[in-house]
Amino acid sequence: xxxxxxxxxxxxxxxxxxxxxxxxxxxxxxxxxxxxxxxxxxxxxxxxxxxxxxxxxxxxxxxxxxxxxxxxxxxxxxxxxxxxxxxxxxxxxxxxxxxxxxxxxxxxxxxxxxxxxxxxxxxxxxxxxxxxxxxxxxxxxxxxxxxxxxxxxxxxxxxxxxxxxxxxxxxxxxxxxxxxxxxxxxxxxxxxx
Numbered sequence: 001x002x003x004x005x006x007x008x009x010x011x012x013x014x015x016x017x018x019x020x021x022x023x024x025x026x027x028x029x030x031x032x033x034x035x036x037x038x039x040x041x042x043x044x045x046x047x048x049x050x051x052x053x054x055x056x057x058x059x060x061x062x063x064x065x066x067x068x069x070x071x072x073x074x075x076x077x078x079x080x081x082x083x084x085x086x087x088x089x090x091x092x093x094x095x096x097x098x099x100x101x102x103x104x105x106x107x108x109x110x111x112x113x114x115x116x117x118x119x120x121x122x123x124x125x126x127x128x129x130x131x132x133x134x135x136x137x138x139x140x141x142x143x144x145x146x147x148x149x150x151x152x153x154x155x156x157x158x159x160x161x162x163x164x165x166x167x168x169x170x171x172x173x174x175x176x177x178x179x180x181x182x183x184x185x186x187x188x189x190x191x192x193x
Contacts, residue, residue, distance in 0.1 A: 008074070008152075008156060009074070010074045010075040010101075010152075010156070010159075010160050010163075011037060011038050011074065012035075012036070012037050012042075012069070012072045012073050012074045012075075013035070013036050013073070013074065013075045013076075013077060013160075013164065013171075013173050014033045014034065014035045014036075014045065014064060014069065014073055014075075014076055014077070014173060015033065015034050015036070015076075015077035015078075015079070015171060015172075015173025015174040015175075015176065015177045016031060016032065016033045016060060016063075016076070016077065016078055016079065016083070016174075016177055017031070017032060017079040017083075017174060017177040017178045017181050018030065018031050018032075018049070018079075018083040018084050018181060019031070019032070019181040019182065019184050019185035020181070020182055020185050020186065021051065021084070021185065025051060026051055027050065027051060028048040028049070028050060028051070029048065029049055029050070029051055029083070029084035029085075029087075030046060030047075030048055030181060030184050030185060031046065031047045031048065031049055031056075031059065031060070031063075031083055031084075031181070032044060032045070032046055032177045032178075032180045032181040032184065033045035033046070033047075033060075033063055033064070033177060034172075034173045034174075034176035034177040034180065035067070035069045035073070035173070036164070036172060036173045036176075037072075039164075039166065039172065041176060042069065043067070043068070043069055044180060045063045045064070045067055045069075046063075046184070047059045047060075047062070047063045049083050049084045049087050050084065050087060051084045051085050051087070052084065052085040052086045052087060052123055052124075053084065053087045054087065054088075054125065054129075055087065056082070056083045056084070056087040056088065056089050057089050057090045057093055057094050057097075060076070060089065060094055061094060061097045061098060064076070064098055064100075065097075065098070073098075073100060074100065074101075075100060075101055075102075075103065075152070075160065076094065076095075076098065076100050076101070076102045076103070077102075077103050077104075077105060077160075077164075077171055077173050077174050078091070078102065078103070078104045078105065078174075079105060079106070079170075079174045079177065079178060080104065080105075080106050080110075081104050081133055081136065081148065086118070086119060086123045086126075086129060088129040088132050088133060089104075089132075090132050091104060091132075091136050091148065091150045092135070092136070092150055094150075095150045095151050100151070101149070101150060101151030101152040101156075102149075102150045102151060103147055103148075103149055103150075103152060103157055103160060104136070104139070104147060104148040104149075105145050105146070105147055105161075105170065105171060105174060106139060106145060106146045106147075107145060107146075107169070107170065108146065109138075109139045109141070109146045110139065112138065115130075115133070116130050119133075136148045136150065140154075142154065142157055142158055142161060143157075143158055143161035143162060143165065143169065144161075144165075144169035145161065145165075145169045145170065147161075
């Protein structure tokens with residue numbers, strides 16, 4: 001897939017995060033997408049994925065494609081590469097299915113060796129999930145956070161961070177998705193994104 005990177009704007013963005021869940025929880029976990037037009041919240045998408053499952057990529061594709069916002073979206077933001085524990089998102093597949101660039105954002109760089117060890121020791125199909133993480137490459141520091149990119153340049157990613165991180169280093173669509181997901185799970189939002 002080719003993206004024309006000359007003077008692209010990313011004013012219509014959806015940011016996804018998962019809801020908190022107890023350590024011993026098995027089964028479905030809520031996922032929230034906050035849809036922004038510029039600095040204005042335009043809508044919210046909700047879905048569910050299996051804890052440590054493999055349905056995350058498909059669910060995000062479904063949520064975006066089936067939404068009234070699909071035609072206008074220009075970028076997908078993810079709060080980390082996995083939802084609901086180790087439900088690893090296949091970022092290139094997500095980008096290709098939606099025809100949109102994807103930017104993965106994390107406050108801190110993951111401890112890659114610890115992540116790999118946990119996946120291989122405790123997760124069914126952990127090798128495939130690790131291969132998906134490895135294929136995207138390591139997270140790179142950018143704009144006070146760490147990112148992985150698919151379909152956008154480093155300069156474009158920096159511009160997105162600069163324009164959308166209004167209240168700290170985390171882009172507003174991700175911060176909002178995090179707050180809503182927390183409220184859905186516990187009755188009120190709390191904690192940092």
